[in-house]
Amino acid sequence: MKMIITGAGSGIGRSVARLAAQSAGKDAELFLVDRDQAGLDAAVQEVAALGGRAIPFTADLSKPEACTDSVRAAEAVLGGLDSLVSNAGIVRSGPLKDLDVETFDLLFDINTRPTWLLGKAAYPLLKASGGSIVATASIAGEYATPPLATYSASKAALIMLVKQMALEWGPDGIRCNCVSPGPTYTGITQGAFNDASDPTQLLNRQRREAAVPLRKLSQPDEVAEAILFLASSKAAQITGVNLTVDGGLTAALMPNTGGGQGH
Numbered sequence: 001m002k003m004i005i006t007g008a009g010s011g012i013g014r015s016v017a018r019l020a021a022q023s024a025g026k027d028a029e030l031f032l033v034d035r036d037q038a039g040l041d042a043a044v045q046e047v048a049a050l051g052g053r054a055i056p057f058t059a060d061l062s063k064p065e066a067c068t069d070s071v072r073a074a075e076a077v078l079g080g081l082d083s084l085v086s087n088a089g090i091v092r093s094g095p096l097k098d099l100d101v102e103t104f105d106l107l108f109d110i111n112t113r114p115t116w117l118l119g120k121a122a123y124p125l126l127k128a129s130g131g132s133i134v135a136t137a138s139i140a141g142e143y144a145t146p147p148l149a150t151y152s153a154s155k156a157a158l159i160m161l162v163k164q165m166a167l168e169w170g171p172d173g174i175r176c177n178c179v180s181p182g183p184t185y186t187g188i189t190q191g192a193f194n195d196a197s198d199p200t201q202l203l204n205r206q207r208r209e210a211a212v213p214l215r216k217l218s219q220p221d222e223v224a225e226a227i228l229f230l231a232s233s234k235a236a237q238i239t240g241v242n243l244t245v246d247g248g249l250t251a252a253l254m255p256n257t258g259g260g261q262g263h
Contacts, residue, residue, distance in 0.1 A: 009039025021052030028052030182246025213248030
């Protein structure tokens with residue numbers, strides 16, 4: 001299992017790395033990309049403890065050259081590639097009328113463009129292996145969410161980008177899919193949701209959980225399992241899909257539930 005994972009230093013990306021190593025053991029050869037060196041180091045240790053091999057690579061994927069450099073570095077150490085997990089992303093909130101150009105561009109530069117650039121650079125490797133690409137989108141990319149206007153737009157664009165990649169690259173044996181998490185306990189949200197001193201945050205968590213048919217928010221591992229399934233040979237006939245992992249939140253159209261928060 002030769003895999004690139006971006007955003008691997010925390011949250012869903014780190015769970016993907018750990019579960020991949022847990023499943024594949026010494027056969028897990030993982031190239032982990034993140035801006036956070038400390039997070040990368042911790043992820044590498046977790047993979048190593050499970051018998052896998054992890055190579056950390058610090059990069060800011062908002063820079064186009066960093067995407068190409070990441071894939072080239074991965075090829076140099078792995079010698080090939082089976083799958084690319086494009087997971088890095090950021091969240092910014094605010095109404096469109098107050099949005100500045102810099103924030104708008106930043107969200108697309110991190111949430112959308114890297115999947116194309118990483119995939120483009122990895123294309124020859126994935127064609128050779130019959131590999132796959134899985135991108136982490138969001139239910140915010142499927143339903144308009146007023147506080148997250150630009151985030152939602154960037155994830156909607158990502159979903160359509162991956163569908164286009166699936167159509168163009170399918171004849172070459174490359175599968176391309178998305179996973180769209182609902183509200184998920186990641187580093188961004190967990191501290192706030194668990195802050196017993198802030199009743200506002202606790203009420204917010206309870207409101208979110210009440211809106212989910214399964215009555216709980218997702219854990220990073222639950223989203224990671226879906227990503228690894230789509231990346232694996234078990235999903236050999238699946239491409240161009242957007243798999244929602246949200247506990248049933250979007251099973252019905254529910255405006256303004258707050259369910260569109262990012263991963």
